[in-house]
Amino acid sequence: MVMSGLTRSSGVHNDRSDSVTVDGCGLTPVLDYTAEMERYQSFANFYAKTNVNMNAVNGMNFPQSDKLARITSPMFPGGRLGVGVTPWGCHDNANVNAAMLWGRKPPAHQATPLAPPTTHPSPTTTHMQPHRADGQGGEGKQHARHGGHASSQGQETHHHHHGDNNFQSGYAAANHMTKQGHAHQDMLSLSNRSSSGNGGGGGVNMSNFPAGMLGLPPGVIVMAMGSHNNISDSSHFQMTTNHNQLLSDCHHANQTNCSPCPSTSPGMTSGGQGSGASKRKRKRCGVCAPCRRLINCGVCSACRNRKTGHQICKFRKCDELKKKAGSVQLESPPSVPSGEAFRWFF
DNA sequence: TAACACGTATTC
């Protein structure tokens, strides 16, 4: 897992104070940019295929935009999170609010958006992919906008974080939280070096380093991460409470008192296919990439035919629900790449 | 086979 971007700060200069920084502030590497780029790539493909007029879309009046602002503001006060994330390369931030729709509030037990998707592992890079000139289509666009660093210079040598990285600005949440939560580069550097253990930098393994010991303020999410791919899929993300205690990962706590997983929600026998449960509606898994997406694209058929279609946005359709009802997986995936080891709590 | 339309369960 290439985490060099975490520790290197040379060459970093943030043109905007509110831009999402990867190296500077630290928490952003939690997020799987590669996966996000893939998602937005899918958007691009979709729009290209459907000939959606982006200008028209941007000009659309999205009735839920105020809802978006309401939801995001309290959670990330002062942040620019009223600005949603556009799947398309929209420069017009004034329309970004309206460009994406917040979907229905996910169940409390579900993972919240912006966490790395499980279906798009990116063990090698956590960010900076948009700067690769040899990257996929969408990345090239981003790259060109930034003046185009040749790929031969290395993906992680020059880290320019302009604020018009739409997908990055969407992660202002994490960035903001970083600033407020003091989850700084230092911590990430520690964690980054930690698992190198004996041979590495002699850092501290954050996975064994409770937030309470750090004197973190309440509400701070502590990401305990390793630098290899063998992080287990639980309890590497912890939130401090008022007493600097740690809330255990719900994913982990499912075995005890936490609310059951969607697939085993009340009325559903395990796997949703037990006796008497066949007619029960399955619920979103909450952990796949589409489930973690909170915002509707607004332009897919499902979104356009919201009233008559009764369907969730195509990009938010749970991967599990796309499968046949009989092929539900009971347990968590056997092995999850390190990039997917993180969960959000709120 | 994907997209669509509709019934309806679920949630707020």
Add this chain to the structure above:
DNA sequence: GAATACGTGTTA
């Protein structure tokens, strides 16, 4: 009761 979204039958 309205909104959301899953399940399923129909259609192109």
